[in-house]
Amino acid sequence: MSPHANRKPQIFENLNEASLHTIFENSILHDYEAGRLLIQQGDTPTHLYLIIKGSLKTLRTNEDGDESIIRLLKDGDSCMDAVIFMGGPSPINVQVIDDAQLLLIPSAFVKTHVLADTQFATNIIKVVTRHYKSALHQIDGMSIKSPVQRVGYYLLEQHLENKHNALSFELPFKKSMIASHLGMTPETFSRTLSKIKTMGIDVQGDTIKMEDSFSLCHFCDPDLAHICSSTKKEDCPDCPLLQASGYKG
Template sequence: MSPHASTKPQIFENLEQESLHAIFENSILHDYEAGRLLIQQGDTPTHLYLIIKGSLKTLRANEDGDESIIRLLKDGDSCMEAVIFMGSPSPINVQVIDDAQLLLIPSAFVKTHVLADTQFATNIIKVVTKNYKSALHQIDGMSIKSPVQRVGYYLLEQHLENKHNSLSFELPFKKSMIASHLGMTPETFSRTLSKIKTMGIDVNGETIKMEDSFSLCHFCDPDLAHICSGTQKEECPNCPLH
């Protein structure tokens, strides 16, 4: 990734060229194979990881190998921002899903650069805030939402965040990983997708196809409405901000 790239990850938004160059000069670009464990629970984080290409997952696991996926990350996403400032060992594991190229930004540099560049500090806070809100939705989903509501919300979130212009899009991760992230078994996830098919949403393998542009709108909430181009428009019958 170049500091001159037109589309920057959130941690690079609105940074001056001097700040970007400082980050790149102090960072390492590294390739990792699928399955590589980058951080284990109890490790002291040495870097912030920014995905240039590929995908990662953050998770917690028990002694029997059972795991709960916290976040599923793709190009432009980053992780370990909050852990770096905890001052304690990492409470999560970080593992490569698909072969990935990562920018490794040293923890020590991150801590000094947030003091030198207020915009970089603001970006880090925004990322941590976004992840905090995502965690709240995850807890909310597992506590009070039905499987259909959880899956429907996830599909709408993917559709909106990736700015899909067509009525069809691909699931970004394996179904088993999405199921774990949503707090359900793969079997429950499959049954839930079958139920969703009766709601004007076709599921064919990894492809999701909506009957019309409003097929997922009844899963919307104020948080998702804020990133929807149809927010508060007459044609959206389910907008929570009307």
């Protein structure tokens, strides 16, 4: 089972029982096999997809069939939330990576429920904001950061999601998918992992092992620092938020 299994979906945060009951009453729980294409570019989305278990990817393709992965989604993540409110056809494809169980929340219901429940509306805004921030980091990475910086930042994200004190974690997706998401070829991704091994990081297949829980901290930025359990603590002198506060070490 994924280490992220059963994490509470952000769109359900702080909702009361009545609101949750209304959502479930109007939604459908559905199982999908790996490889199933849920949405194609140009489709009008009829549902918001919430991952109960399994994984999805959102992507764009060109006329030659080449694909660029926009997002890699795990248990508790959702997609189509932004597209529902954009209106018009979907600019992305959505495909099942591993066998998945999804909660399908009708688009029309989502639009009416945000008017009836301000907390649900707030949650949707937070989710869309997170997507926006993720897209900015993706653009920033491809435009400005080196392959080592991109891969290091991604590994630090995974490390923080798996708890800061853990000294090892598993890559949640195939390396080829992560490479596409980071805007590089699988070969470049493999070479970059080899370079990162010289920084106190051991890569054994899909397992990432660190010498200590701070081995990836030099890839940190204020956004990641906000989700780190060591934020502004003196045991992590490289913390960007600690540095911003004037800490001299």
